[in-house]
Amino acid sequence: MLTDLYSQRALIWAFANRDFATRYRSSILGWAWSLIQPLATLIVFAAVFSVVFRIQAPPLGNGEGSSYAAFLFTGLVTWNLFAGLLNLSMTQLKSNGELLKKVQFPAWAPILGASIVQLVQVLLELLVLVLMLLFLRNVGWTWILAIPILLGTMLFAQGVGLMLSILNARFGDVMYIVAVVLGALYFLTPVLYPVSMIEGQNELLAWVIRLNPMTWYVEGMHESMYSLVAPPLWAVASLLVGGFAVFWIGLAVFDRGSEDIGELL
Amino acid sequence: MSEFAVDVQGVGKRFRRHTDRRNSLKERIVRGRARNPEDFWAVRDVTLQIPKGSVYGLIGHNGSGKSTLLKMIGGIYRATEGTIATDGRVAALIELGAGFHPDMTGRENIALNGSILGLPRKEILAVTDEIIDFSGLGDFINDPVKHYSSGMYVRLGFSVAVHMKPDVLLVDEVLAVGDEEFQRKCFDHLYSLRRAGKTIIVVSHGLGQLEGLCDEIAWLERGEMQEHGPAVETIAAYLRKVNADEAARNPMVSAVRGIDDDGARAGDQSVQVTRADVVDGNGTPITHAETGTTFTISLGITVPEAILGPNVRVALQHDSGTLVSMPNNHRWGIDFGTIQGEHTVRFAFVDNPLLPGRYRVHVDVFDYTGSRLLDSWNDAVEFAIRSPRGEIGQGLVELPVEITFE
Secondary structure (H helix, E strand, O other): OHHHHHHHHHHHHHHHHHHHHHOOOOOOOHHHHHHHHHHHHHHHHHHHHHHHOOOOOOOOOOOOOOOHHHHHHHHHHHHHHHHHHHHHHHHHHHOOHHOOOOOOOOOOOHHHHHHHHHHHHHHHHHHHHHHHHOOOOOOOOOHHHHHHHHHHHHHHHHHHHHHHHHHHHHOHHHHHHHHHHHHHHHOOOOOOOOOOHHOOOOOHHHHHHHHHHHHHHHHHHHHHHHOOOOOOOOHHHHHHHHHHHHHHHHHHHHHHOOOOOHHHH | OOOEEEEHHHHHHHEEEHHHHHOOOHHHHHHHHOOOOEEEEEEEEOOOEEEEEOOOEOOOOOOOOHHHHHHHOOOOOOOOOOEEEEEOOOOEEEEOOOOOOOOHHHHHHHHHHHHHOOHHHHHHHHHHEEEEEHOOOHHHHOOOOHOOOHHHHHHHHHHHHHHHOOOOOEEEEEEEEEEHHHHHHHHHHHHHHHHOOOOOEEOOOHHHHHHHHOEEEEEEOOEEEEEEEEEEHHHHHHHHHHHHHHHHHHHHHHHHHHHOOOOHHHHHOOEEEEEEEEEEEOOOOEEEOOOOOOEEEEEEEEEEEEEEEOOEEEEEEEEOOEEEEEEEEEOOOOOOEEEEEEEEEEEEEOOOOOOOOEEEEEEEEOOOOOOEEEEEEEEEEEEEOOOOOOOOOOOOOOOOOOOOOO
């Protein structure tokens, strides 16, 4: 199954090229939008939550105070990676429907191609985050741990995305359900606030938040990038392996579910 | 490696009716999974073996399952029952230009479509110029395809598909693309693929086209195989069925075309054509002849009251609508004299120069002066011309030609 991915890399790449070439083709600012959008979100959220709601970010790893904007953006980049891949994957089968009905090729190819383009966007956001943390002189060796954590997030999101895409091809409602669930999950993930804020306030809510897998990934990123604390190695490893397992299961489910994709769409 | 490019064994395809498609969760939950009252079989129990290097045609009415079968061979649909084995890489020309992205240029789309059809990148680059050349798009190749005319679009689609070096090429009703010149190019290319030992499977309603192109043809009806075998025979059987159905459905039409009811025929019927056959040298009726052989159109006429030598005219019309020839006895200086009773008129086409295709024969009988129509019989009989060399798209007739070289 995974060797299929490798043998079809040219096809995946061809779809990535297509999406890359056409993503912002008719807009004037083009790829600048992929930065303007998250930065605008960052500014609005930072203003609303740190000024209006007075949420306190935990201290920076370098011991020089705290920065809500940096804390928020660390979480936001992780969340965007997850939600972006999920949403994009889910709609790919339908938007490539005409093609899948007429030519036989692995149906995951356009999904993975689209994901590659989405990853470019994430890398751009990541670059801004790094610049931001450099500006705050909040740098540490623990940054290296962000790589396996982000890889885990990516695999996790892709696995869930593959499963949802096949479900969505069968039942048009899935897209809407996912939109609702993602909206709720966003607030159950410590992106806008540190988990410590909930602990001691509402144990039940804190427990729910701790059960959310995205909390694990976002917390991992907070620790390694923002607080410069190394999570235990077993935790980092399980985030990566767990992500990989979800990806593998997603691919298997997708393979079985897409056998008659030409008739479904 | 088997000798067959495609081996279809007892294949069936069941579809769920669209009205009952539970595509939303609510419907699924409310109505449950078990209710499938209106399944229908688009293809049932079809067995076919398509030899390597042959051209195989699929014919039948709309909804007969031809395209479904083609899609199963192409791997787009999964067979509900039975097995399909294919040997080599299959490329489908199900719809030309499927997968073109409107915002990308023709050249970018060649690369994308090539990858989707499964050609390695290096080979795509190697054939790109050939594809552009074949499509005849010239400088337009660097424009986004959304600015193409529909003709340009399908021309590029066809060019890409046939250059993907498939072992088995599936063609669904796409032969009628582009202008005359491009169509001829397509046919030439299909012939060159065939000469190169590729297998081609064609679905089409253009019986004349198929007759010249195909070695064998299968006729499907409501998903079931009616007949399969040599192209000419299958087409003849199919046409017999179509004509019989039409006669049953529409007695008026059959009266105009038939020989029983003379009241509905054109002309004043002072001469009646009672029979029209295409026969070979021994007088045996035939459905097809080969280019260069002699065949005869034999007409039975009945003259109730003696009349002065009538003029009998036979018009040969090609399937495309072109009138090829219209010999009549007056122009040939043949006068029957005063006649009465039953006679036979024979038009022998000696060493006929006709090229492959289907021809229809219309018979008209005029009086001695040529001004009064005595009988007219449209579509009296039809026949096919085949050529062992398979020259389709080379014109209608082979003229006597001497080619010299100095």
